[in-house]
Amino acid sequence: MQVQLRIRRFNPEKDEKPWWGEYTLDNVNPNDSVLDLLHRVKWEIDGTLTLRRSCAHGVCGSDAMRINGANALACKTLVARLIKEGATQARIQVEPILGLPVVKDLVVDMEPFFEHYKSVKPYFINNSPPPENGRERLQSPEDRARYDDTTKCILCAACTTSCPSFWADGRYVGPAAIVQAHRFIFDSRDEGYAERLKVVGDTFGVWRCRTVFNCTNACPREIEVTKAIAEVKRALTTGKV
Amino acid sequence: MSSIKTHTFDAVIVGAGGAGLMAALYASKGAKVAVLSKLYPTRSHTGAAQGGISAALGNLEEDRWEWHAYDTVKGSDYLADQDAVDILCQEAIETVIELEHMGLPFDRLPNGKISQRRFGGHTNNETGKPVMRACHAADRTGHMILQTLYQQCIKNEVTFFDEFHVVDLIRVDNTVRGVIAIEIATGEFHIFHSKAVLFATGGWGRCWEVTSNAHSLTGDGAVVCLRRGIPLEDMEFFQFHPTGIYKLGILITEGVRGEGGVLLNDKGERFMERYAPTIKDLASRDVVSRAIYLEIKAGRGIGGKNYVHLDVTPETVNKYLAEAGETRRIDRAYIEAKLPDIADFTRTYLGVDPVKEPMPVQPTAHYAMGGIPTNVDGCVVIDANNTVLPGLYAAGEVACVSVHGANRLGTNSLVDLVVFGRRAGRHMAEYCQGADLLPLPEGAADEVVAEFERIRNNKGGVKPYELRKRMQHTMTENVGVFRTEETLSTALTELRELRQAYQDVEIDDKGKRFNTDLLEAWELGCLLEIAEVTAVSALARKESRGGHARDDFPKRNDEEWLKHTLCHKEGDSYRLDYKPVVIGRYQPKERVY
Ligand SMILES: Cc1cc2nc3c(=O)[nH]c(=O)nc-3n(C[C@H](O)[C@H](O)[C@H](O)COP(=O)(O)OP(=O)(O)OC[C@H]3O[C@@H](n4cnc5c(N)ncnc54)[C@H](O)[C@@H]3O)c2cc1C
Ligand code: SF4
Numbered sequence: 006m007q008v009q010l011r012i013r014r015f016n017p018e019k020d021e022k023p024w025w026g027e028y029t030l031d032n033v034n035p036n037d038s039v040l041d042l043l044h045r046v047k048w049e050i051d052g053t054l055t056l057r058r059s060c061a062h063g064v065c066g067s068d069a070m071r072i073n074g075a076n077a078l079a080c081k082t083l084v085a086r087l088i089k090e091g092a093t094q095a096r097i098q099v100e101p102i103l104g105l106p107v108v109k110d111l112v113v114d115m116e117p118f119f120e121h122y123k124s125v126k127p128y129f130i131n132n133s134p135p136p137e138n139g140r141e142r143l144q145s146p147e148d149r150a151r152y153d154d155t156t157k158c159i160l161c162a163a164c165t166t167s168c169p170s171f172w173a174d175g176r177y178v179g180p181a182a183i184v185q186a187h188r189f190i191f192d193s194r195d196e197g198y199a200e201r202l203k204v205v206g207d208t209f210g211v212w213r214c215r216t217v218f219n220c221t222n223a224c225p226r227e228i229e230v231t232k233a234i235a236e237v238k239r240a241l242t243t244g245k246v
Numbered sequence: 247m248s249s250i251k252t253h254t255f256d257a258v259i260v261g262a263g264g265a266g267l268m269a270a271l272y273a274s275k276g277a278k279v280a281v282l283s284k285l286y287p288t289r290s291h292t293g294a295a296q297g298g299i300s301a302a303l304g305n306l307e308e309d310r311w312e313w314h315a316y317d318t319v320k321g322s323d324y325l326a327d328q329d330a331v332d333i334l335c336q337e338a339i340e341t342v343i344e345l346e347h348m349g350l351p352f353d354r355l356p357n358g359k360i361s362q363r364r365f366g367g368h369t370n371n372e373t374g375k376p377v378m379r380a381c382h383a384a385d386r387t388g389h390m391i392l393q394t395l396y397q398q399c400i401k402n403e404v405t406f407f408d409e410f411h412v413v414d415l416i417r418v419d420n421t422v423r424g425v426i427a428i429e430i431a432t433g434e435f436h437i438f439h440s441k442a443v444l445f446a447t448g449g450w451g452r453c454w455e456v457t458s459n460a461h462s463l464t465g466d467g468a469v470v471c472l473r474r475g476i477p478l479e480d481m482e483f484f485q486f487h488p489t490g491i492y493k494l495g496i497l498i499t500e501g502v503r504g505e506g507g508v509l510l511n512d513k514g515e516r517f518m519e520r521y522a523p524t525i526k527d528l529a530s531r532d533v534v535s536r537a538i539y540l541e542i543k544a545g546r547g548i549g550g551k552n553y554v555h556l557d558v559t560p561e562t563v564n565k566y567l568a569e570a571g572e573t574r575r576i577d578r579a580y581i582e583a584k585l586p587d588i589a590d591f592t593r594t595y596l597g598v599d600p601v602k603e604p605m606p607v608q609p610t611a612h613y614a615m616g617g618i619p620t621n622v623d624g625c626v627v628i629d630a631n632n633t634v635l636p637g638l639y640a641a642g643e644v645a646c647v648s649v650h651g652a653n654r655l656g657t658n659s660l661v662d663l664v665v666f667g668r669r670a671g672r673h674m675a676e677y678c679q680g681a682d683l684l685p686l687p688e689g690a691a692d693e694v695v696a697e698f699e700r701i702r703n704n705k706g707g708v709k710p711y712e713l714r715k716r717m718q719h720t721m722t723e724n725v726g727v728f729r730t731e732e733t734l735s736t737a738l739t740e741l742r743e744l745r746q747a748y749q750d751v752e753i754d755d756k757g758k759r760f761n762t763d764l765l766e767a768w769e770l771g772c773l774l775e776i777a778e779v780t781a782v783s784a785l786a787r788k789e790s791r792g793g794h795a796r797d798d799f800p801k802r803n804d805e806e807w808l809k810h811t812l813c814h815k816e817g818d819s820y821r822l823d824y825k826p827v828v829i830g831r832y833q834p835k836e837r838v839y
C-alpha cells in the first residue's frame with residue numbers, strides 16, 4: 006500500500022519555525038511500524054530527519070510521539086492499526102510529543118521530564134538493617150502484587166505529554182512521576198512514603214490531576230495510570246497506604 | 247584543539263546498562279566518576295531482558311553454586327575460564343540478594359522469598375534434572391534490574407552525561423588518559439580527562455539482518471578499543487537464538503516449543519524430525535538454528551522466503567501429541583496462561599493470534615560471547631600473557647572475561663553484568679586512589695574530530711543505509727548460524743569492499759545539533775569493523791564449538807583449538823593470536839544433553 010507520511014519538521018540551525026514534511030512511501034506493509042516508515046524516510050529519502058529510537062519493540066521508551074493526534078510509541082504502532090482494513094492508501098501524521106521544548110524534528114528536550122521524575126525520590130528507601138542471615142527481605146506475593154502495575158513503566162513520557170494539566174503548567178510533576186512514586190509508596194518494604202507523599206501532595210503534585218484519562222489511554226505498557234494516581238490521592242487523604 | 251571543553255574525573259564509565267550502572271555504583275564509593283551514555287540510561291538494552299538471572303539461592307530445592315559453575319562450563323563447550331566461572335556463580339548469590347536489598351521487585355514465593363524457575367541448561371548435577379535457579383521479576387527481569395540500578399545511582403548522586411556519544415579512547419603507550427565524546431544535543435566534542443576508563447557498551451547484534459538487539463547496539467566500545475591497539479577475544483562466537491519473529495528478530499522463548507509447539511517448513515513438514523530424530527524441536531539452540539537455516543537455503547522457507555513457521559495452535563500441537571502416543575492435550579486457555587507475553591508480541595507486531603495461526607520465525611542474532619578481554623577484576627588484558635593495561639576496564643556484554651566461552655547459558659548474562667560490573671567498579675575505585683592523573687597529550691581529539699569532519703563533508707555519494715544492508719546480508723548469509731571456509735572467504739571479500747566503499751559514504755545532515763545521520767554513519771564504521779573481525783576470527787578456527795559451527799569442520803577439536811582467539815588490528819589488517827583456556831575442576835568432555 007501507499008502511505009502519505011506527514012512529519013512535523015524543525016531544525017533550529019535552519020528553520021525559523023516548524024513546517025510539515027510530506028513523504029510518499031510505496032510498498033508499505035500494513036504490519037510495518039511507524040518507526041519503520043520513519044526509518045525509510047531517514048535512510049532512503051532524507052537523512053536529516055531526526056528522532057530517537059533504540060529497542061524497536063516497545064520496551065526502551067525512546068520513541069513516544071504524537072501519531073495521528075494521539076501519543077504512542079512509533080515502534081509499537083503498526084500501520085494496520087491506523088487504517089481501515091484493506092485500505093490501499095493512507096495518510097499518517099507524526100509530530101513530537103507536546104509540552105516539552107522541541108530540540109529538532111521529533112526530538113524533544115527530556116530534561117524537564119526527568120527532573121520531575123527525580124523529584125519524587127524514585128528509589129528504594131529503607132534504613133533498617135537487612136536480615137541478619139544475609140538473605141533477602143521477605144515480601145508476600147500479595148504485597149508484591151500491590152505495586153506490580155507501576156513497575157512496568159519505561160519512562161517514555163507518553164502519559165505526561167498527553168495531559169492537559171501538564172500542558173497548562175509544566176511545573177505539574179505529571180502522571181509518569183506519580184506512577185514512579187506509586188511504585189515505592191505501595192511497596193511494603195519501602196520506608197520513604199512520608200517524604201514522597203510530601204512531594205506528590207504538594208501544589209504541583211497529584212491534585213493537579215483532573216482525571217481526564219489521557220494518560221491511561223496513552224500508556225504503551227497498559228499501566229492503569231489514572232488508577233495509580235487515584236490510589237496516591239487516597240493515601241494522601243486517608244493517611245493510609 | 248583548545249576550544250574543546252575538557253572535564254576532569256577520576257574515572258569515566260562508558261555505557262549505562264546493567265554493567266555500567268553497577269560499576270558506577272561501586273566506583274563512585276571511592277572515586278569521582280562520570281557515566282557517559284549515548285542513550286538515556288533507562289533506554290539501555292538491559293531493559294529488554296526477560297527470562298531471569300540465575301543464582302543458586304536454593305529457595306525451592308537444593309542447589310549449589312558449584313552446580314551452576316559446572317552447567318556454565320559445559321554450556322560454554324569448555325571454552326570458559328573456570329576461575330572466572332567460579333567467581334560468577336559464587337558471587338551471583340550475594341549479588342542477587344544485594345539487588346533485592348536495593349529494592350528490586352523480584353517475584354515472590356508464598357513464604358516471601360525470591361521466586362525461582364527452571365531454565366535451559368541449569369541442572370541438579372546429581373540427578374541431571376532441571377533445577378529452579380532463575381530469579382525473576384515477571385517477564386521483565388532486565389527492565390527491573392536496569393530501573394533499580396538507575397534509581398540507586400540517582401539516590402547516590404552519580405554524575406551522568408546523558409546522550410554523550412563516546413567516539414575515542416585517549417591512550418598514550420600503556421596508559422589511558424580519558425575519552426573523547428560528542429554531546430549529541432549540541433554536536434560539540436568534549437574531552438573527559440581521567441585516570442581510568444571503563445567500557446560497558448553492550449553488544450553488536452546489528453551486524454546481522456535479523457537480531458534481538460536494539461538499533462543502538464553497534465559495538466562502539468569494542469571498536470574504539472580495537473582501534474587503540476586492544477585485541478578482541480573470541481569474536482567468532484556469537485549466539486543465534488532459533489526463534490526470533492520474522493524480520494523483527496524479537497525473541498520468542500523456547501518455552502513455546504517446551505509447550506509442544508513445532509517448527510514447520512513451506513511443505514508443512516516438521517523438519518526437525520530429520521535433523522534431531524530423538525528430541526526434535528527441543529534440540530539445543532545451535533542445532534535448531536542451523537536446521538532452520540538449511541531449510542531456508544533449500545528453498546523450503548515459507549513461500550520461498552527466509553522464515554519458517556512456529557506452530558503452537560492446539561490443532562497442530564494435539565495432532566503431534568496424539569502421534570507420539572501422549573495423552574496430554576492443550577487448548578486456548580492453556581496457551582493464554584502459559585505464553586501471555588508471546589501472545590502479546592505476536593498480536594501487536596504480526597496481527598497473528600498464536601492460538602489460531604502459526605508464527606513466522608527465523609534465527610535471530612542475539613548475544614556476543616566475545617569482546618574486550620579482561621581479568622576477573624574487569625581490568626583489560628592486552629596479550630596472551632594477560633598483561634593488564636592499567637586504568638582500562640570493561641564489563642558486561644562488551645567484555646570477555648571469559649565466563650561464556652563458546653556459548654552462553656540463558657540467564658548468565660545478567661549475572662555477568664552485576665557480578666563483574668561490581669568487581670570492576672570496586673577495583674577501579676581502588677586504582678584511582680593510587681594513580682596520578684596523567685597529562686592529556688597534545689591534540690588528543692584531533693584525529694577523531696578530523697574523521698568526523700571527513701564523514702560530514704564527504705561527497706562520495708554512497709548511502710550508509712546501502713552499505714549497512716549489504717553488510718547485514720553477507721553476515722547473515724556467510725557468517726551466520728553456520729559457516730564454511732567458502733562462506734567466510736566470500737564474506738571477507740565483500741566486507742573489504744564495503745570498507746573501501748565506506749570511504750565514499752555521504753550523509754545529508756551537515757549540521758551540528760542532534761546529528762544522528764552523522765553518528766549513525768560513524769556507528770556503521772564500527773559495525774563494519776566488528777563484522778570483519780568476526781569473519782577473520784571465524785575463518786581461522788577450523789573446528790565447531792558452541793556458537794561457532796563450521797560445516798567443513800563439524801567436530802570440536804580440543805587438541806588444537808582449546809584456546810581463546812585474540813584479534814589485533816594492525817594498520818589496515820588483522821593479526822590473530824591465541825591464549826590458553828583456564829581449566830579447573832572440569833576436564834573437557836563430549837557435550838551431550
Ligand atoms: C531480547 C533479549 C532478552 C534477553 N534476555 C536475557 C535474560 O533473560 N537473561 C540474561 O541473563 N540475559 C538476557 N539477555 C542478554 C542481556 O540482556 C544483555 O547481554 C545485557 O543486558 C547487556 O548489558 P550491558 O550492560 O553490557 O549493555 P547494554 O544494556 O546494552 O547497555 C549498553 C550501554 O552502552 C551505551 N553505549 C553504547 N555505545 C556507546 C557510546 N559509543 N558512547 C556512549 N555510550 C554508549 C548505551 O547507551 C547503553 O547505556 C537478553 C538479551 C536480549 C537482546
Ligand atoms: S506510565 Fe506508561 S506512558 Fe507514562 S511514562 Fe510510564 S510507560 Fe510511559
Ligand code: FES
Pocket residue numbers: 058059060061062063064065066067068078079080081
Ligand atoms: S524504540 Fe524502544 S520503545 Fe520504541
